[in-house]
Amino acid sequence: MAENEKATAAAPEAAPVKKAPKPVSPGTQALRDVVTKVYAAAWDAKKAGRPVGWSSSKFPCEIAEALGLAVVYPENQAAGIGAQHDGQRMCESAESLGFDPDICGYARISLAYSAGVETTNESRRVPMPDFVLCCNNICNCMTKWYENIARMHNIPLIMIDVPYNNEVTVSDSQVAYIRGQFDDAIKQMEKIAGVKFDEKKFEQACANANRTAKAWLTVCDYLQYKPAPMSGFDLFNHMADVVTARGKVETAEAFELLASELEQHVKNGTSTAPFPEQYRVMFEGIPCWPNLRTLFKPLKANGVNVTAVVYAPAFGFVYNGLDEMARAYCKAPNSVCIEQGVDWREGICRENKVDGVLVHYNRSCKPWSGYMAEMQRRFTKDLGVPCAGFDGDQADPRNFNEAQYETRVQGLVEAMEENKKQKEARA
């Protein structure tokens, strides 16, 4: 983009950088290292004069992996920036550029970054893009978000359109529509990479992605144990790997290592959760990254463990071949119908034995939050558990209120307690 445009992206004073994190297990460290390497590889590519891409989280990463293209993920970047308390400043910067405060917080952070506003979160600094990869299965706002980035930098946008599916099954015509776009994306990306698409490398990337998905599901399944060997909140952090590095063998290995640690915890009857588990809930939606500590505090105080998150089925897809891959990429939280969405969630609620549901009405994500009132009604009816909803935002802290959240969590805990007492009395 032009220098004079960068100058218009003036930002308010930056938030302070956070202190170093606490020591973690080898599995968790390995997962962190994978993400660090993804960011480092992008900088290495840029320095070496090779192109760098910015990609949406559920664009088929296997293609870029097979072509050896360095790719980073603005959603992960924005979550990291939000978690390090630099989200509001970045959002406000985007608003100063003319982007509406009602659009997604991730989009605003990414657009501000794209326009030249630097973040205080050094670990989430990325080189400017030479191309963008957009798949709108996860988000509708994404199309315009990526079009804006492409226009700011005058770079190619490789678009894969996954229409919202009104039915539970994916039809063959949908698969053909998406498969055609995959083939086209491959041709465009071959030009960017300057190499021919190598089937063997692609098969390897697919094998890695499948292995990662299976290991991710295995890790998620450990939350079925009662008590769970970990805090389900940890899964939110591990999402970074599923988003940024599904197609890498190191990711699969790191998840397998984490799974073996969890297995050991189950055998020992121990848990990495920093409190004894009294209640188990599904946390619906993306967490409020800027308010993680605040989200966690009343849960910890009341012994509430998050043992179910929709990310398990949403990112744990296993496939064989390009057509199956096209079918798999049709299924993301915002591209499936409400029946499928309810089915996913109720499935993990049952398997992971939840006592209640905590629903984040995420102001950043209207498609996701819009149908939550109806989903909440169905959860209560079908599962017989209380549900509590709270307002918040995945990246913009201005949309979250701590006192309101605490009251809702306390109300949920009290309803779960009564429910438990009644069940015990009936037994």
Next chain:
Amino acid sequence: MNNIYTMGIDVGSTASKCLILKDGSEIVAKSLVDVGAGTSGPTRAIAEVLEAAGMKKEDMAFILATGYGRNSLDDIADHQMSELSCHAKGAFFLFPDVHTVIDIGGQDVKILEIENGVMVNFAMNDKCAAGTGRFLDVMARVLEVKVEDLADLGAQSTKNVEISSTCTVFAESEVISQLAKGSDKRDIIHGIHKSVASRVVGLANRIGVRDAVVMTGGVAQNGGVVSALQEALGHPIHTSPLTQYNGALGAALFAWQKATK
């Protein structure tokens, strides 16, 4: 056998309420101070209720705090609970056949589903004060009337005036423009009551409404809102003269349970 006295304190966003209960069944004294969390309200309400009962804090077997400011009373309260459970408890004490509680407080709206006296589910307003007590305070100020006179004035309405905005700020502008057009204050007030009702109905239907429906909180004292809500819901609504003390009553009942378990 000695009597057991318990105290419930409900520190809301706009008022502090206290209630002392004897043996979990008889209301001994109550107090209300018109300022809430973060003010002198809670301390004053506690002093007033103790004085009215002729008792000391030490006479209380258990003190339970609820409401928005519940966590600021660690030095006096033995335990804190959410206002959700306390309103459910209070409403069940006053109306044993209750299945739905609609509580409109200073800055939030709660819909509680009650089964055998226990709250099994709930819904609350989002991060917006439309349809709450604060909304009515703002409207009363613009109309230059007392909030306690809204019900009587609204009842004298002869014409429908639509207040369509759900946002407090925009509704205020709408009221101002109605005044500028020469609309009768009484008709505007009736429109305001209907606007509160329509917002609450949307929330109530998320949970499902079952008789008996009980309305609690300060706004339940406004008969105009109650009748507009009754009409919009299609269910009769029960209220009590103790409506503003309902949260404190529930807290005192829970306190009694804890003192005697």
